[in-house]
Amino acid sequence: MIQNLPTEITDKVFGYLKETDQLQLAQVSQQLGCVFARHAREKYKSLYIREEETWSDDELKVILSLFGSTVDYISIQCTNVLNQLGELIEKYCNNLRYVKLQITNENFNAFKPVLNMTCIETLSLYNYDYRGIDLLQYVNPYCKNLHLDGISTAQGLHIRKLTHLEKLEVNEIRNIFEICSHLKKLRELTVGNGLGNVSDLKLDYLYPELEHLMLSFFEIALDLPVCSKLKRLTLLSIAYYIKKFGEIIGKYANTLKYLHLLPYYSKDEFYANNLIIVIRKCKRLEFLITRKGIIRVLFFSFLESLITALKENGFNTDRRLKMEVHCGKTDELKQELMNLFPNSEVWNLITLIQFDQMYI
Known part of the structure; x- marks a missing residue:
């Protein structure tokens, strides 16, 4: 049987197989799984899961169980996902650093365990059609780097509670300067797609640590926030009423x-x-x-x-x-x-x- 062959021979066998066959063979025994893990090395360090080109649920389970500890980047851009996907990622991907998720009504519950993972350094959420106001309530409160796109003002109100944020990129939220004024550790703030949503009437909010402020496609009605450490100011396609x-x-x-x-x-x-x-x-x-x-x-x-x-x-x-x-x-x-x-x-x-x- 193949598992009785020397490791060097088994490794060469894996080299002749297609990925689907490799993943099937790796499930035969723990020994073959270990050989495949050595063979693939850092092949699955970055995982891109999409509707048109993705693995089956069983294949994804094998990948996460064998290579989860090596994964540092995951991008999931599909609606229908394995219900246990978030739990598997939380269980095996303990060195995960960067996550990019497309949020929908169908997959939000599956992603909840991922949102709260403490090892994640940068979390990017692209809200496709989820309307629940609890979207950000599951995000790790110690999250430092957050990118949000497509979220509503009601969903964005929870940003106030993410007080450990140091870098935030967000689009299309009213009163964003007031919301972010609660983030006393914030060093970089990017706000985009605000044309049509004139900024806060009051803008003398204090940002004690902010060093970089970027506004794009944004309307400024009265003023800009007070930033005693601001070094970089980027104003792209902005409209002034001053x-x-x-x-x-x-x-x-x-x-x-x-x-x-x-x-x-x-x-x-x-x-x-x-x-x-x-x-x-x-x-x-x-x-x-x-x-x-x-x-x-x-x-x-x-x-x-x-x-x-x-x-x-x-x-x-x-x-x-x-x-x-x-x-x-x-x-x-x-x-x-x-x-x-x-x-x-x-x-x-x-x-x-x-x-x-x-x-x-």
Whole structure:
């Protein structure tokens, strides 16, 4: 019988078999299971379970029982799953670090044990059609890194109780700044798809540890949160209803190093004028990424003001502000502006540089 063969021979036999046959043979005895585990090594370190290309329930049981301790990443993007799947993952995958789940009405109960696993470092939940408000109540309260997509405001209210979160990415939730103000350890916050959901009327919430705030497709009505340690501010396809948004960004003057500004509406002169205020106020600013049109307006309409603001901030030949065009073409713009303003003092104060050359 095959289990009586030397291990080296059995290992070679596994090499000639298709995966389905390998998994079937591994179930014959504990010895053959161990041989297959050595043969496959880290093949199942990352598991991708999808509707169109997945293993049978029995095969998945074998994989988890034999290789669970080596699995550090699981992505499950299917509606119908084994009812015991979450229990099996919880039992065998004690070194699991990254989990990505598509939540549906059909599979939510099966996933509950996974949500509470303490070994998980990053948890990503994509809510497809589950409407229960208990979606986040099963998440490990000590979770540090959470990515949420498709959850309702009612489901998102439970975020307040995940007070150990350090990094959060979330979409389409009203009053998100108030909700996240309860997360005193939060260091990175990304909020997206907020157009149509104007942000909180009150925005002077305190985020004591936040270092990176990213808003995309978002409407800002009045203000931004108070972040005493903010270093990076990324504003992509945002809509402002504030006349002096430069003053708002200037509230981070003592800490801000990196600003990525891409407005939703094309009001280049308005934003260029306000960037002068930002440059003047933010004494630690090192990097500025924005739209080509805004940089052009800075040169064509506000060049003297730009030079003055740069000098007031302490920029010189040894400390230059690094500027980059959103979505590339920086070199093209640089050549154009150097041809038009070849002797301007501004070239002693700034550097137009490609994004992949910047250390951020």
